[in-house]
Amino acid sequence: MSRPKYILFAFAIAALTLTGAGIGAEEINHENEASWASIRKDTFGQQEMIDGKGLLSLEAPERAEDAAVVPITIRLAPELADNVKSLTLIADENPAPVVATFTYGEAAGRGPRTLATRIRVDRYTFVRAIAESADGKLYMTKAFVKASGGCSAPASRDAEEAAKSIGKMRIRTATGNAGKSDLGEVMMRHPNISGLAIDQLSGGYPPARFISHLSVTADGKLVFAMEGGISISEDPHFRFSYLPGASDSLEVTAEDTEGTKFSGRSGNPS
Secondary structure, three states: OOHHHHHHHHHHHHHHHHHHOOOOHHHOOOOOOHHHHHHHHHHHOOOOEEEOOOOEEEEOOOEOOOOOOEEEEEEEOHHHHOOEEEEEEEEOOOOOOEEEEEEEOHHHOOOOEEEEEEEOOOOOEEEEEEEEEOOOOEEEEEEEEEOOOOOOOOOOOOHHHHHHHOOOEEEEOOOOOOOOOEEEEEEEOOOOEOOOOOOOOOOOOOOOEOEEEEEEEEOOEEEEEEEEOOOEOOOOEEEEEEOOOOOOOEEEEEEEOOOOEEEEEOOEOO
């Protein structure tokens, strides 16, 4: 079992235990970083964390309107972006705190870099972005988000309805600026079942089923490859910087935890 998946299940069990003990969101100290110490050790070992101020920023609502769909935007300054290898998104108090890791390729472009997505937040928590540079250094920024219940919130569609459109994608490219970094967008239909939400009809817990891998390429060159978990919101949505090729074509491949594969291409809605 890979490290992100190990962390996902280990922390999910711990979270269910705490919920049963009656620990609510309001009882979490705003400045509590006890969870982070353990997450950091499990995920990054003893590596030094460098303050990313001026190089890395994370935008998130202080109080989320919907804990199951919390918008997150990460921005990297050129001096870091041009040398960044990967980006890890973490929500300290989530059952699966490692939200996703994005590994960049040559089509990620140069200059300022943006990555935006939507995540579930289970309890009041720090959300962190950790960028790893090509020389192995780690840069971190964080924001505190007040939200609760996002990982156990019911799905917006029932299972039968969700199955009809699972894997469908909408992929938007830049505006034809070949050779110049611009923004692309991927929207994908998938329930991203956390395994922590009660089925309203059966009263049971449907097993987790979520997008575990997703790759975006531009004219055959890698923009990023993501390894994700249950903390990515239903119907995954990504907006990102990339370097358009001559044809400005984006291709997306994805796989969920049941082994089902999906693919899509800009200009050809799936």
